[in-house]
Amino acid sequence: MTCAARRFEHALLIDGTGRAPLPDATVTVDGDGRITYAGPAELAPESPGAAVFDLQGMTLLPGFIDAHVHFLFGPKTNSPAADQALTAFQVAERMRRTLHAGVTAARDLGGLSAGYARAQEVGLIEAPRLLTAGRIIGHTGGHCDATGPDGHSATSHFTILADDELSARVAVRTILREGADVVKICATGGMGSPHDDPDDEDLSEAEIRAVVDEARRHRGKKVAAHAQGTAGILNALRGGVASVEHGYGMTEEACDLALANGAFLVPTLATAFNPLDPAKMTAAHFEKKSRWADNTRQNIALAISRGVSIAMGTDAGVSPHALNLMELSYLVQLGMTELQAITTGTLSGARLLGIDNAVGTVEAGKLADLVVTDVNPLDDIAALARPEHIRMVLQAGSIRKDTLSAATRSLIPS
Numbered sequence: 001m002t003c004a005a006r007r008f009e010h011a012l013l014i015d016g017t018g019r020a021p022l023p024d025a026t027v028t029v030d031g032d033g034r035i036t037y038a039g040p041a042e043l044a045p046e047s048p049g050a051a052v053f054d055l056q057g058m059t060l061l062p063g064f065i066d067a068h069v070h071f072l073f074g075p076k077t078n079s080p081a082a083d084q085a086l087t088a089f090q091v092a093e094r095m096r097r098t099l100h101a102g103v104t105a106a107r108d109l110g111g112l113s114a115g116y117a118r119a120q121e122v123g124l125i126e127a128p129r130l131l132t133a134g135r136i137i138g139h140t141g142g143h144c145d146a147t148g149p150d151g152h153s154a155t156s157h158f159t160i161l162a163d164d165e166l167s168a169r170v171a172v173r174t175i176l177r178e179g180a181d182v183v184k185i186c187a188t189g190g191m192g193s194p195h196d197d198p199d200d201e202d203l204s205e206a207e208i209r210a211v212v213d214e215a216r217r218h219r220g221k222k223v224a225a226h227a228q229g230t231a232g233i234l235n236a237l238r239g240g241v242a243s244v245e246h247g248y249g250m251t252e253e254a255c256d257l258a259l260a261n262g263a264f265l266v267p268t269l270a271t272a273f274n275p276l277d278p279a280k281m282t283a284a285h286f287e288k289k290s291r292w293a294d295n296t297r298q299n300i301a302l303a304i305s306r307g308v309s310i311a312m313g314t315d316a317g318v319s320p321h322a323l324n325l326m327e328l329s330y331l332v333q334l335g336m337t338e339l340q341a342i343t344t345g346t347l348s349g350a351r352l353l354g355i356d357n358a359v360g361t362v363e364a365g366k367l368a369d370l371v372v373t374d375v376n377p378l379d380d381i382a383a384l385a386r387p388e389h390i391r392m393v394l395q396a397g398s399i400r401k402d403t404l405s406a407a408t409r410s411l412i413p414s
């Protein structure tokens with residue numbers, strides 16, 4: 001027994017599979033944190049001794065999965081020379097807020113060391129379940145190389161440079177030695193990078209193929225490609241990556257390739273929908289971002305309409321932390337139904353992360369990573385993004401946040 005058995009009653013259940021919502025559902029969880037039943041109240045088995053939660057008026061969902069975050073980055077990001085303990089506590093605080101916003105699993109695509117994932121696993125910190133990429137692999141002078149003209153690099157803690165197929169393979173071996181769960185590469189330049197643009201290519205198709213093959217040789221590790229412009233997106237897909245991150249320049253051809261390969265798109269729409277503040281960036285950066293935002297909406301809408309597999313990712317760290325579920329409303333604005341957006345943020349993310357055997361839906365046999373909200377997200381998906389509407393969060397049956405029972409308790413006269 002790792003936690004108390006629990007029984008949730010009278011909830012509107014949206015189970016993450018894409019099935020229609022089920023009113024007056026019962027969900028039972030055993031002492032090992034596993035879901036033993038999720039379905040209509042009238043068919044629910046007894047659960048003697050379980051703590052009972054009355055979820056009348058609430059919606060019960062799987063915990064959400066953000067497939068693209070950077071917990072190391074944030075408004076209070078320290079320079080690498082800053083105190084490491086201070087950085088660690090700042091990261092832990094971002095993770096806890098993200099968990100409390102309903103995200104029970106996340107994939108950190110650059111910057112975070114594997115120690116944070118291990119700390120979460122053993123319960124040292126309350127955080128989403130974590131997959132980490134550690135250092136990002138890219139070309140000299142590419143998107144993730146912020147080395148200045150004087151040769152001074154402030155980015156070696158989140159970047160590893162590779163300029164041919166062999167050094168790309170060595171880079172994969174190096175980051176796996178450092179504990180990476182997933183390999184992150186740059187296939188294009190970027191919005192904020194000093195030396196290049198989204199339409200510039202980074203790793204070549206042959207180098208990407210070498211990375212994908214090297215990752216495969218190590219227990220089938222997956223490769224995620226930062227890919228914004230069309231040329232690099234096509235290189236990444238032809239090279240066999242598991243996911244295109246951002247994908248702003250998706251075309252019909254790119255959709256065809258993604259569909260043929262079973263590759264995912266993680267569109268990080270927060271970066272295209274967040275209003276831009278010219279006071280907070282250089283003029284060149286502002287111009288670049290504005291120009292790309294419109295194209296992004298059209299191209300991601302195309303990918304949605306073509307049925308490309310999409311997982312929710314926010315680029316939190318570049319976009320704000322703990323507002324992750326805003327991404328769902330952006331997906332709806334570009335053509336998804338609310339139910340499709342919820343599946344994108346749950347089951348699809350679990351599939352991309354390779355954890356769908358354990359989490360991602362509310363079904364018997366899976367771990368009870370659950371979210372309870374006081375809104376009906378099918379009526380108002382944007383409201384889900386406000387952390388105060390996330391009333392309970394559980395991971396494997398253990399309560400991580402509960403403002404619901406606390407409110408109920410306060411009604412009981414003492």
Ligand SMILES: [Zn+2]
Pocket residue numbers: 068069070109315318
């Ligand atoms: Zn990113």
